[in-house]
Amino acid sequence: MKMRYNNRMKGKIIAVVGGGAGGMLCAHALAEGGENTVFLIERGARAGRKLSATGNGQGNITNLHMDAGHYFSDDRDKVARILREFSPADLLSYLENLGGLFESDERGRVYPCGRQASAVTDLLRFALERAGVRLLLGHTVCSLAGEGDGYRLGFAEGGDLHADVVVLATGGKAAKNFGTDGTGYALARSLGHTLTPLFPALVQLKTETAPVRGLKGVRVHCLVTAFDGDKALHHARGDVIFTDYGVSGNAVFLLSSYLTDAAAPRLTLDFLPDRGEEELALFLERKEGLCPRENLLGCILPGALGRAVIRRAGEHGGFTARRAAALVKGYPLIVTGTLGFDGAQVTRGGIPLSETDGGLQSLRAKNVYFCGEILNVDGECGGYNLHWAFSSAMHAARDILRR
Numbered sequence: 001m002k003m004r005y006n007n008r009m010k011g012k013i014i015a016v017v018g019g020g021a022g023g024m025l026c027a028h029a030l031a032e033g034g035e036n037t038v039f040l041i042e043r044g045a046r047a048g049r050k051l052s053a054t055g056n057g058q059g060n061i062t063n064l065h066m067d068a069g070h071y072f073s074d075d076r077d078k079v080a081r082i083l084r085e086f087s088p089a090d091l092l093s094y095l096e097n098l099g100g101l102f103e104s105d106e107r108g109r110v111y112p113c114g115r116q117a118s119a120v121t122d123l124l125r126f127a128l129e130r131a132g133v134r135l136l137l138g139h140t141v142c143s144l145a146g147e148g149d150g151y152r153l154g155f156a157e158g159g160d161l162h163a164d165v166v167v168l169a170t171g172g173k174a175a176k177n178f179g180t181d182g183t184g185y186a187l188a189r190s191l192g193h194t195l196t197p198l199f200p201a202l203v204q205l206k207t208e209t210a211p212v213r214g215l216k217g218v219r220v221h222c223l224v225t226a227f228d229g230d231k232a233l234h235h236a237r238g239d240v241i242f243t244d245y246g247v248s249g250n251a252v253f254l255l256s257s258y259l260t261d262a263a264a265p266r267l268t269l270d271f272l273p274d275r276g277e278e279e280l281a282l283f284l285e286r287k288e289g290l291c292p293r294e295n296l297l298g299c300i301l302p303g304a305l306g307r308a309v310i311r312r313a314g315e316h317g318g319f320t321a322r323r324a325a326a327l328v329k330g331y332p333l334i335v336t337g338t339l340g341f342d343g344a345q346v347t348r349g350g351i352p353l354s355e356t357d358g359g360l361q362s363l364r365a366k367n368v369y370f371c372g373e374i375l376n377v378d379g380e381c382g383g384y385n386l387h388w389a390f391s392s393a394m395h396a397a398r399d400i401l402r403r
């Protein structure tokens with residue numbers, strides 16, 4: 001049956017495709033800001049499913065230390081302009097007006113005080129309802145074609161909708177269990193857009209298995225440096241969790257973003273970043289007479305990791321306390337891959353910003369806008385990706401309302 005949606009409309013018909021973080025905020029700002037008919041079209045049974053899962057369910061929605069240096073994109077200047085126009089303070093005041101209350105931690109990461117991401121989704125859900133946004137759940141947009149001065153959106157489930165303005169807020173390809181399988185890219189391509197190469201980012205890393213054998217589940221707080229061959233790319237202090245395929249944890253997620261196109265990716269883990277290698281070597285040499293060798297790193301590393309380091313220190317040319325100290329200060333891991341888009345939190349690449357104008361309107365198709373992860377912008381861990389989704393959504397909404 002052909003569904004009919006275009007009845008009792010006022011003003012312009014605006015279709016926001018994708019009921020994620022960006023789409024929800026964009027639809028709300030559009031409905032609040034003008035006399036238009038706003039549709040929010042979401043393929044899933046609920047809007048904001050991914051938003052509700054962010055930050056391990058706690059919802060790290062932005063970061064007080066905001067600047068474009070935390071982002072990867074083909075146009076960081078444009079990212080910087082957009083971030084300035086809708087800063088963390090602006091976002092928080094927007095959400096506080098909807099009834100939210102937020103707090104930040106020592107790294108500037110902002111969470112709802114109740115540490116429940118779904119509470120932020122609820123704020124936006126209730127706000128959409130109050131603002132009269134027409135929510136089409138269980139509708140997958142599978143085609144988008146020009147029709148008169150506007151566009152016709154076709155639904156995979158049957159039926160279609162005419163809109164004067166379309167916002168593509170369909171996210172990227174990461175974590176497709178939340179509805180983000182990259183279909184938005186196909187819609188953009190059908191309008192003449194190109195894509196920069198896509199990579200999984202903020203993702204678990206696969207490594208050579210020998211150095212992680214027997215360590216599954218061990219978690220350490222350490223300083224990790226990412227290299228491409230001999231070139232140090234970036235370092236991060238945080239958690240590393242060993243797995244059967246390699247490593248996970250927040251430090252690994254962050255550094256994975258710097259390794260997406262490395263030819264010879266590797267990591268070194270400094271398990272004792274506040275002590276020098278020489279100091280540690282002398283300490284271990286003294287300790288050697290006090291306990292069996294396999295306990296030498298007791299009190300320094302978790303037991304299984306300590307034993308793995310001792311084993312590795314004895315591999316070539318025999319064990320010395322100095323070799324053990326060197327491994328504690330720089331445990332090498334060759335990176336062999338990632339867990340792919342299914343394990344990733346975000347997509348590197350997308351619609352280049354250079355194919356949009358200053359208001360994030362398409363330069364290929366008038367009255368089509370983009371916001372969020374579908375664009376070639378991704379951020380580090382720490383609230384930067386949600387902030388981009390929200391700020392680019394507000395930017396697009398303001399441009400639509402201004403015209």
Ligand SMILES: Cc1cc2nc3c(=O)[nH]c(=O)nc-3n(C[C@H](O)[C@H](O)[C@H](O)COP(=O)(O)OP(=O)(O)OC[C@H]3O[C@@H](n4cnc5c(N)ncnc54)[C@H](O)[C@@H]3O)c2cc1C
Pocket residue numbers: 017018019020021022023041042043044047048049050051053054055056059060061062139140141142169170171172174175178179180181183184344345346371372373374382383384385386387389
């Ligand atoms: C597990 C996890 C944890 C994360 N934690 C954080 C965090 O703590 N802080 C942070 O800043 N970022 C985090 N991120 C990243 C962040 O969630 C995303 O970058 C952000 O949600 C992107 O927002 P978006 O609006 O562009 O797209 P999304 O939020 O991905 O929403 C896109 C929506 O579009 C819908 N859709 C797609 N195609 C169609 C179609 N053809 N028709 C209709 N609907 C469609 C999808 O179902 C989806 O609901 C996390 C990501 C994951 C996976």
